[in-house]
Structure formats: structure tokens, C-alpha cells
Amino acid sequence: MASRKIRNMEEFAEVSGISRPTVSKYFNDPESVRKSTRARIEEALETYDYRPNIYAMNQNRRLTKNIGIVVPYLADPFFAEIARVIENHVIEAGYRPILLSSHGDTTQEIENLDSLRTIRPAGVLMAPLGRASDRTALEDFCKSVPTIMFDSYISGLGDAFVGHDxxxxxxxxxxxxxxxxxxxxxxxxxxxxxxxxxxxxxxxxxxxxxxxxxxxxxxxxxxxxxxxxxxxxxxxxxxxxxxxxxxxxxxxxxxxxxxxxxxxxxxxxxxxxxxxxxxxxxxxxxxxxxxxxxxxxxxxSQDYSAIAARSVELLMGVIESGERPESHEEIFFEGKLFMRESA
Amino acid sequence: MASRKIRNMEEFAEVSGISRPTVSKYFNDPESVRKSTRARIEEALETYDYRPNIYAMNQNRRLTKNIGIVVPYLADPFFAEIARVIENHVIEAGYRPILLSSHGDTTQEIENLDSLRTIRPAGVLMAPLGRASDRTALEDFCKSVPTIMFDSYISGLGDAFVGHDxxxxxxxxxxxxxxxxxxxxxxxxxxxxxxxxxxxxxxxxxxxxxxxxxxxxxxxxxxxxxxxxxxxxxxxxxxxxxxxxxxxxxxxxxxxxxxxxxxxxxxxxxxxxxxxxxxxxxxxxxxxxxxxxxxxxxxxSQDYSAIAARSVELLMGVIESGERPESHEEIFFEGKLFMRESA
DNA sequence: GTAAAAACTTTGCGGGCGTAAAAATTTACG
DNA sequence: CGTAAATTTTTACGCCCGCAAAGTTTTTAC
CATH class of the missing domain: 3.40.50.2300 (Response regulator)
Structure with missing residues (x-):
């Protein structure tokens, strides 16, 4: 059926027979509305294709659903892999991953943080460059955005650290x-x-x-x-x-x-x-x-899937509690020996 | 100086002594205002730290400054590298790159396109999966967004193709x-x-x-x-x-x-x-x-830096002309022989 | 020096949505 | 069946900026 074009939430609310504020509530968290209401909205969603304007949403929400993921060097498959796993966890949790690479460069790392600031992310998962990082800039960023550090340990930075033992x-x-x-x-x-x-x-x-x-x-x-x-x-x-x-x-x-x-x-x-x-x-x-x-x-080996899972888990905890933790948790995962032919 | 906090463009316009519409024009394209005006705005920019709300901008602009970059498999350093070079060109051109990987998966590729649609990008640079791609989905996407295909040739798709000979x-x-x-x-x-x-x-x-x-x-x-x-x-x-x-x-x-x-x-x-x-x-x-x-x-070798540069160049052409090309350009770059020890 | 062109200011609207408060409705439960 | 609690509706405002039109000032060109 060549059904009516839906231009905004107002129109969608109309065709779904639910008021706009409730529809808004639904898109923010589908579980927050009554089951029967949810069913009606989802039914309408199937016949009319409508998706809320992400810019209008983010402009007005206290918190966006964006999660920044910063890795030091994406051309290294290790980081590409861990980033992929993290992305999946983030999506699973109902958030939107934004992947950035610092390309091994201090300036780029700072620019990435600047870029993240403008999109007001709910939280950030960051593997810093390490020695080459600008500690002051990172500290400053962590103050304004819930941040979990992973892979590279820089003492005391962020709300928690997850890495390899x-x-x-x-x-x-x-x-x-x-x-x-x-x-x-x-x-x-x-x-x-x-x-x-x-x-x-x-x-x-x-x-x-x-x-x-x-x-x-x-x-x-x-x-x-x-x-x-x-x-x-x-x-x-x-x-x-x-x-x-x-x-x-x-x-x-x-x-x-x-x-x-x-x-x-x-x-x-x-x-x-x-x-x-x-x-x-x-x-x-x-x-x-x-x-x-x-x-x-x-x-x-590094247990990168455990590192990825735990990092996201911790970040979600911080975000959903709505308050920054007082203590700085540090978690290290064990590796396993892989005996091959070279030694 | 602990200068006044700037909350929005209105306030920034006030402290810079320039009207809001002109300030808006400046942020859209700094070259579009008189030099003396530009100087006054940039001076204010140095004492007050203000950046336009990116969500409000994108909501209201006809076209965002977002450029999607889609690669089939980011854990392959070849794609990580070409993506990096493309990113730089995109930034250079005054746009904002959004990097997505399809992780070798058809469903993910379609989701990436869906995800891109919601951010209304000005254009997209895409290396498709190839045989595994859903041609109909890609065609559909290319209709609504200026898209340059690269690396993987799928006949007739997108506004142009740039790749390897x-x-x-x-x-x-x-x-x-x-x-x-x-x-x-x-x-x-x-x-x-x-x-x-x-x-x-x-x-x-x-x-x-x-x-x-x-x-x-x-x-x-x-x-x-x-x-x-x-x-x-x-x-x-x-x-x-x-x-x-x-x-x-x-x-x-x-x-x-x-x-x-x-x-x-x-x-x-x-x-x-x-x-x-x-x-x-x-x-x-x-x-x-x-x-x-x-x-x-x-x-x-593949001349990936040429491929990257040309792809971005073509996309910028399409975007800045404001109209989609009638002909489907196809460009192939030559590789070079690297004689090493293996053969 | 003057006219035309360019740039800027003023004013005002609109976009698409979050959110708050009060009123109305539905549901749960005894 | 009645009441309290939970949910939804109604109404209204606000967010921050793009954009357009009309009026004013500045610059450019001759």
C-alpha cells in the first residue's frame, strides 16, 4: 500500500492513534509504555515507515544515545577487532556507537575528543595513545563525559580502567x-x-x-x-x-x-x-x-572479548546510574599461553 | 579571563557584535562573509569558547556536512588505510566523516545504509561487499543519497565508480x-x-x-x-x-x-x-x-591514495553542484609491480 | 562624487522533538 | 463494583538554529 508519507512524530502519532508525548516516550524507551500501547505503535511502525529525526531528538534530550569509541590506531587489526566487538555490545545496549581512530597521533587524539564533545555523547570508551597522550586534555575530557579507559593504562584517568594483566x-x-x-x-x-x-x-x-x-x-x-x-x-x-x-x-x-x-x-x-x-x-x-x-x-593472548564486554558493562552502569563513581575501578584480565612453532 | 558562558548563537552574536544570521552564515562557510566581519567573529571566538550546536544545525540545514564512509571489512588494514586517507580528504573539504564497517556481513551493510539514512548525509563513499551485497538495497540508497562507489565494482551503481585496474x-x-x-x-x-x-x-x-x-x-x-x-x-x-x-x-x-x-x-x-x-x-x-x-x-600494488583522492573529489563535485550526474563515470587506476623474494 | 552592488541587520517564522503539568482515562486489586 | 495507582491525553513551552524578506549600511566601480 502506497501509504501516506509520515513527516514527523506528530503525523505518526496521528496514524498510530497514540498521542505524541507517549510516542516520544516510546522511542526513548519502548519498555516505558504499556504493552497495549507499545503494540499499537509497533503495528503502525510496520505499515508506515517512520523514524524520529535523530537531530531533533539529540538536541532536546538531556543525554544523547551516542557512545564514542576511540582507539589509538585502527589499521591495527587488534584494535579493529576489539572495536567491532565493543560496537556490537553498545548497539545491544540500545546505544549508537561512534568509532574514531587517533591514527597514532596526539593531535588527532585531541581532535577526536573535541569532535566527541560537540556530539555530547552519553559516554566514551577510550584506548588512549599512552605516553603520547596529552594527559591534561584527557583529564579535562573525562571530567565532562563519563569515560571508561581500556587497553592502555594511564593511572587514575577516567571512571574505570579495563585491560590486560x-x-x-x-x-x-x-x-x-x-x-x-x-x-x-x-x-x-x-x-x-x-x-x-x-x-x-x-x-x-x-x-x-x-x-x-x-x-x-x-x-x-x-x-x-x-x-x-x-x-x-x-x-x-x-x-x-x-x-x-x-x-x-x-x-x-x-x-x-x-x-x-x-x-x-x-x-x-x-x-x-x-x-x-x-x-x-x-x-x-x-x-x-x-x-x-x-x-x-x-x-x-589478550582476552579482548572480556575486555570489550566489561568496558561496555561498566560504562552502561555509570550512564544508567546517572552519577559518576567515586572510586576508580581497575580490572585486569588474564591471558593464555599459545605454544606454536616459533618458540 | 573567566568570561561569560555562551549558551547559544544568539549570545555569541551579541558578544561578537555581529548579528545572528551573519554569524550563522559564517559558521556555514567562513568565506561567505566580509573579511572584516570574519575577523571580528574569529576574535570573539578566541576569547569566548563557543561552537554551534551540531544537532540544531543539522536539523535545519537543507544538507548536513556529514559524509558517510562505508567499507566492507575494517579489520583488513587495506581498508583501514584507505578509510584513513579518505577521512582526511573529507575533513580537508570541510565535511565530517562518519566511518562504518560492514564487517563482511550483508545484514550489517544494509544496517549501515539505514543508519546513514537517519543522519541525512550530504554524500557517501562506499566500498560494497560485492557479490554478497543486496543490490536492490544499494540501488535504493543511491537514489536518495549521492554515492560514489569504490574498490568493488558493481555495474552501474552509484554516481560513479573509482577503483583499481x-x-x-x-x-x-x-x-x-x-x-x-x-x-x-x-x-x-x-x-x-x-x-x-x-x-x-x-x-x-x-x-x-x-x-x-x-x-x-x-x-x-x-x-x-x-x-x-x-x-x-x-x-x-x-x-x-x-x-x-x-x-x-x-x-x-x-x-x-x-x-x-x-x-x-x-x-x-x-x-x-x-x-x-x-x-x-x-x-x-x-x-x-x-x-x-x-x-x-x-x-x-593498488594506487589506493589515488583512489581515495579521486573518490572524494568526485563526491564533492556532485554535492557542490547540487545535482546528480547523468553519466556514470568509471575510473581505474594503474598498479605497479613490486618484485620481492617470493617470486 | 554618485550609483549600483554587496554585505549586513532586523524581524519573524519554522523545524522536529523533549518535557512539564494538569486533566482524563485505563488498569489493578480487593 | 469501587477506589487507588498507573498510564495516557491535552496543552503549552522551550531548544537552537536555518532561512527568508525587507530595510539599512558599507563597499565597489566608474
């Missing part, structure tokens, strides 16, 4: 590597932007000392998010100069490890734990690519 | 492979979702025939976007069954090739063009990962 996972893989061969050296960026990297480094050092081994740090240069390149170029240099302190290398993350694998390949070093292998290489994160590396990468 | 690039790499060794077999998904894949297959076949060789298709199963897994599992099978018709394999894209590399590695086949190598493998796209594969992947 780097201490536990680093200990786990150090233990494994020491048990199964030569104690590892630690391969990392000299000045990583991500705070997780510092925690992994520190835990590596303390675990090695606990196990009675000398820790060795291999620190390569690089300050952008092209970790594979940084790992490869740094790796080429270290291998060329015969500066490998051990035949076992634990990398700060999988992307660096993939770069190091490429370097080893090009230098003719066979990687693995089998006979005839010159080098063992392990990573951290169980990155989507790690299982397709040559050889497949031994690593320790 | 698959014929030329496939010919290029076929030529190279034939010239430098055994003629290649073609490794692909049996029923790829992406139309580019079909073009590459057809061009492979015709090029081989032109060069006087028998074409061989190796078609593996899989219908999602986890190309590495599909390539690896398919590759393992083919290698196990000794079904490789040539020692040279041209893959339909780099991600499949990376999967095939992993399979070859695990089967103990040395890949490369040097002495002692059992297999040559080449890809297509010059994917961000391809240079870090073991060995680095020989491939042919």
Missing part, C-alpha cells in the same frame, strides 16, 4: 621460555608509546631475576605505529652486529615479533624450537596475524 | 611471472565475494592464453573474510594432495598469498625464486603486510 602474562611466557630452552632476551622499542610495553619490560626483568637469570634488553629505535617495520629494521641491525645475547627472544608484542621474524628470515636464521633452528622468537598479544607467521608465533 | 595489473604480473620462470597457476577462492577477484581470474586466463600457456585454476573453499586462514587451509590441502600444477602460484590477493606462504612453510616447501626453492608465490594488492612476509611477497 601484563604482569601475569609476561611471567607466564617467561616461565615457559626458560623451562623449554635458553632464557630469553627482551626485544622492544626503546621508547614505546604504549604503557603495556613498560609493564611487560619490568615484569620480564623481575621474572628473570626471580628465576636466577640475567635479563637482557634489546632496544630498537622507532616512534610510530609501524611495529613490523621497526621490528624488522631493528632486528636486521642487531643480527648483523651479532648482538643477540640469547638464542631466545621474547618480543614486547606480536607485531614487533613478526618484524623480527622477517629480519631473521632475511638473515638466513631458521626460527623455531626444533632441530636445526638458530633462534626462538615469541611475542605477546596473540595478534590476528600471529598464527599465519612463518613459523607460527608462540605468544600469550 | 585489475586487468592491467594482472597482465603485468602474469607477464613477469612467465618471463622469469614457469607459467603460474592461479590460486583463489572458489566463490569470492569481491568482484575484483573475478576480474583477476578472467584476466589471468586470457593472459595465459595470449601467451600460449594453459591456465590452471586452484580454487579453495571459504566464504568469509579470513583470507589468510582460507589460503592456509586450502594451501595445505592442495600441497598434501600434490595438486600443484606449476611451481609458480599467482594468488588472487596478498592475504590469500600470506596464508599460502604459511601452508608452504608448514609443508617444508621453500618459497622464492632463488636456488633451492621449490615454489614461487605472488600476490596482488601490495597489502601493508606483504613486505613483512617470509619471504617478502612479490605483488602488484
Amino acid at each position: 601484563n604482569e601475569l602474562s609476561t611471567e607466564l611466557i617467561c616461565d615457559y621460555l626458560c623451562r623449554s630452552g635458553e632464557p630469553p632476551a627482551f626485544f622492544e622499542m626503546r621508547t614505546p608509546t604504549n604503557p603495556n610495553a613498560y609493564r611487560r619490560r619490568n615484569t620480564y626483568v623481575s621474572t628473570m631475576e626471580k628465576l636466577g637469570h640475567d635479563p637482557h634488553l634489546i632496544q630498537v629505535e622507532g616512534d610510530d605505529w609501524e611495529f613490523e617495520r621497526i621490528g624488522m629494521e631493528g632486528g636486521m641491525k642487531v643480527i648483523s652486529e651479532h648482538n643477540l645475547p640469547s638464542n631466545t627472544i621474547l618480543c614486547s608484542n606480536d607485531r614487533l615479533a613478526i618484524g623480527l621474524l622477517a629480519a631473521a628470515y632475511q638473515k638466513g636464521l631458521r626460527v623455531g624450537h626444533g632441530a636445526g633452528c638458530a633462534l626462538r622468537i615469541a611475542g605477546h598479544d596473540n595478534h590476528p596475524w600471529s598464527q599465519f607467521a612463518c613459523p607460527p608465533l608462540t605468544t600469550v | 585489475n586487468e592491467l595489473s594482472t597482465e603485468l604480473i602474469c607477464d613477469y611471472l612467465c618471463r622469469s620462470g614457469e607459467p603460474p597457476a592461479f590460486f583463489e577462492m572458489r566463490t569470492p565475494t569481491n568482484p575484483n577477484a573475478y576480474r583477476r581470474r578472467n584476466t589471468y586466463v586470457s593472459t595465459m592464453e595470449k601467451l600460449g600457456h594453459d591456465p590452471h585454476l586452484i580454487q579453495v573453499e571459504g566464504d568469509d573474510w579470513e583470507f589468510e586462514r582460507i589460503g592456509m587451509e586450502g594451501g595445505m590441502k592442495v600441497i598434501s594432495e600434490h595438486n600443484l600444477p606449476s611451481n609458480t602460484i599467482l594468488c588472487s590477493n596478498d592475504r590469500l598469498a600470506i596464508g599460502l606462504l604459511a601452508a608452504a612453510y608448514q609443508k617444508g616447501l621453500r618459497v622464492g625464486h632463488g636456488a633451492g626453492c621449490a615454489l614461487r608465490i605472488a600476490g596482488h594488492d601490495n597489502h601493508p603486510w606483504s613486505q613483512f612476509a617470509c619471504p617478502p611477497l612479490t605483488t602488484v
Whole structure:
């Protein structure tokens, strides 16, 4: 049926036989109206296609249904994946996700926050750049918008933090590597932007000392998010100069490890734990690519689906309670060891 | 100075000494007011921090400044990269990018279009899923919103298409492979979702025939976007069954090739063009990962920065002219050969 | 210096919806 | 069946800005 064009809520209210304020209430929360009313509205919704003007809604509501999601670098499939899962949870909760990437850039991160401010989001889920973040700008933002931080821990920021237990996972893989061969050296960026990297480094050092081994740090240069390149170029240099302190290398993350694998390949070093292998290489994160590396990468996973679910859950709690929490909750999820061929 | 809080454009107009309609005009397009007026507004903008309410603006403007960007699968760094470049161009042009991913799913693609409809975008840049797309839904959308399609060619859809010249690039790499060794077999998904894949297959076949060789298709199963897994599992099978018709394999894209590399590695086949190598493998796209594969992947690039720039340029043309073009322009950019160690 | 053009001001309307308060209706429950 | 509670209707206002028309001022051009 070529039914009448509905221009606004007034007209829709008319054809559905319900008053406009009640219809408005329905669209704000379908559960807030009587079942019989809901049925009549939904019936009308099926014959006439009408959707409230989102701009008019957002202009007048105290709170929009927008949830900002900010990740530091979207071209990294890890963040793309976690963002996707978060998006789904947000939609599930009846909100509208707005995905922004900081592209590894401080200015962009601040612009993202500015951009979010103009859309007055109900809340924000943010994985900050880390060291490169402008702490003052973030603090300022968190004051005005309920914000849950995830992935990168920056102390005290936001209403809560949800992330990965780097201490536990680093200990786990150090233990494994020491048990199964030569104690590892630690391969990392000299000045990583991500705070997780510092925690992994520190835990590596303390675990090695606990196990009675000398820790060795291999620190390569690089300050952008092209970790594979940084790992490869740094790796080429270290291998060329015969500066490998051990035949076992634990990398700060999988992307660096993939770069190091490429370097080893090009230098003719066979990687693995089998006979005839010159080098063992392990990573951290169980990155989507790690299982397709040559050889497949031994690593320790992040429980990103738990991180995503819990972050959204916490944010919803803050939003729906209507008040900011006094305490700053911090939640860390455990990783699991993935033993593959590389170490 | 703890200056007066500005609540709306009325108040801002007052403190800036300019009338509200003129201020409104300024925010719509700063160039549209006299230089002296612009200076006074911008001066006021520095002491008072005011930004127009974006919802009120969008509600009342004939056209919003929103530009939708839809990609089929954001966890693929190729799309993440091209989306980033497009975003920048869009911002540069004074518009507001809204990035959406279809996550490889038809339903999600339709939902993205629905979601875009509610925000009444000035235009949309869309890379469709391809075969999995709901053509009717896309056509319907394109009728109501100026849309430029990119990457995946679906005939006649949208106001224009911008993409990669698959014929030329496939010919290029076929030529190279034939010239430098055994003629290649073609490794692909049996029923790829992406139309580019079909073009590459057809061009492979015709090029081989032109060069006087028998074409061989190796078609593996899989219908999602986890190309590495599909390539690896398919590759393992083919290698196990000794079904490789040539020692040279041209893959339909780099991600499949990376999967095939992993399979070859695990089967103990040395890949490369040097002495002692059992297999040559080449890809297509010059994917961000391809240079870090073991060995680095020989491939042919897509000129994604040209594709991004041109897409935005065309869309701006349509938007700013205010009328939809009659002809359906189709633009294809050339790729370049990247000779690395894998073939 | 003058006329025309351009830019600005004033005034006023309209968009589509949230929300509040009082009145009317429906439902629940004994 | 009657009453209280829950829900809906009616009425009215407000949000913040785009836009248009008519009148005024400033700039440009000759």
C-alpha cells in the first residue's frame, strides 16, 4: 500500500492513534509504555515507515544515545577487532556507537575528543595513545563525559580502567621460555608509546631475576605505529652486529615479533624450537596475524572479548546510574599461553 | 579571563557584535562573509569558547556536512588505510566523516545504509561487499543519497565508480611471472565475494592464453573474510594432495598469498625464486603486510591514495553542484609491480 | 562624487522533538 | 463494583538554529 508519507512524530502519532508525548516516550524507551500501547505503535511502525529525526531528538534530550569509541590506531587489526566487538555490545545496549581512530597521533587524539564533545555523547570508551597522550586534555575530557579507559593504562584517568594483566602474562611466557630452552632476551622499542610495553619490560626483568637469570634488553629505535617495520629494521641491525645475547627472544608484542621474524628470515636464521633452528622468537598479544607467521608465533593472548564486554558493562552502569563513581575501578584480565612453532 | 558562558548563537552574536544570521552564515562557510566581519567573529571566538550546536544545525540545514564512509571489512588494514586517507580528504573539504564497517556481513551493510539514512548525509563513499551485497538495497540508497562507489565494482551503481585496474595489473604480473620462470597457476577462492577477484581470474586466463600457456585454476573453499586462514587451509590441502600444477602460484590477493606462504612453510616447501626453492608465490594488492612476509611477497600494488583522492573529489563535485550526474563515470587506476623474494 | 552592488541587520517564522503539568482515562486489586 | 495507582491525553513551552524578506549600511566601480 502506497501509504501516506509520515513527516514527523506528530503525523505518526496521528496514524498510530497514540498521542505524541507517549510516542516520544516510546522511542526513548519502548519498555516505558504499556504493552497495549507499545503494540499499537509497533503495528503502525510496520505499515508506515517512520523514524524520529535523530537531530531533533539529540538536541532536546538531556543525554544523547551516542557512545564514542576511540582507539589509538585502527589499521591495527587488534584494535579493529576489539572495536567491532565493543560496537556490537553498545548497539545491544540500545546505544549508537561512534568509532574514531587517533591514527597514532596526539593531535588527532585531541581532535577526536573535541569532535566527541560537540556530539555530547552519553559516554566514551577510550584506548588512549599512552605516553603520547596529552594527559591534561584527557583529564579535562573525562571530567565532562563519563569515560571508561581500556587497553592502555594511564593511572587514575577516567571512571574505570579495563585491560590486560601484563604482569601475569609476561611471567607466564617467561616461565615457559626458560623451562623449554635458553632464557630469553627482551626485544622492544626503546621508547614505546604504549604503557603495556613498560609493564611487560619490568615484569620480564623481575621474572628473570626471580628465576636466577640475567635479563637482557634489546632496544630498537622507532616512534610510530609501524611495529613490523621497526621490528624488522631493528632486528636486521642487531643480527648483523651479532648482538643477540640469547638464542631466545621474547618480543614486547606480536607485531614487533613478526618484524623480527622477517629480519631473521632475511638473515638466513631458521626460527623455531626444533632441530636445526638458530633462534626462538615469541611475542605477546596473540595478534590476528600471529598464527599465519612463518613459523607460527608462540605468544600469550589478550582476552579482548572480556575486555570489550566489561568496558561496555561498566560504562552502561555509570550512564544508567546517572552519577559518576567515586572510586576508580581497575580490572585486569588474564591471558593464555599459545605454544606454536616459533618458540 | 573567566568570561561569560555562551549558551547559544544568539549570545555569541551579541558578544561578537555581529548579528545572528551573519554569524550563522559564517559558521556555514567562513568565506561567505566580509573579511572584516570574519575577523571580528574569529576574535570573539578566541576569547569566548563557543561552537554551534551540531544537532540544531543539522536539523535545519537543507544538507548536513556529514559524509558517510562505508567499507566492507575494517579489520583488513587495506581498508583501514584507505578509510584513513579518505577521512582526511573529507575533513580537508570541510565535511565530517562518519566511518562504518560492514564487517563482511550483508545484514550489517544494509544496517549501515539505514543508519546513514537517519543522519541525512550530504554524500557517501562506499566500498560494497560485492557479490554478497543486496543490490536492490544499494540501488535504493543511491537514489536518495549521492554515492560514489569504490574498490568493488558493481555495474552501474552509484554516481560513479573509482577503483583499481585489475586487468592491467594482472597482465603485468602474469607477464613477469612467465618471463622469469614457469607459467603460474592461479590460486583463489572458489566463490569470492569481491568482484575484483573475478576480474583477476578472467584476466589471468586470457593472459595465459595470449601467451600460449594453459591456465590452471586452484580454487579453495571459504566464504568469509579470513583470507589468510582460507589460503592456509586450502594451501595445505592442495600441497598434501600434490595438486600443484606449476611451481609458480599467482594468488588472487596478498592475504590469500600470506596464508599460502604459511601452508608452504608448514609443508617444508621453500618459497622464492632463488636456488633451492621449490615454489614461487605472488600476490596482488601490495597489502601493508606483504613486505613483512617470509619471504617478502612479490605483488602488484593498488594506487589506493589515488583512489581515495579521486573518490572524494568526485563526491564533492556532485554535492557542490547540487545535482546528480547523468553519466556514470568509471575510473581505474594503474598498479605497479613490486618484485620481492617470493617470486 | 554618485550609483549600483554587496554585505549586513532586523524581524519573524519554522523545524522536529523533549518535557512539564494538569486533566482524563485505563488498569489493578480487593 | 469501587477506589487507588498507573498510564495516557491535552496543552503549552522551550531548544537552537536555518532561512527568508525587507530595510539599512558599507563597499565597489566608474
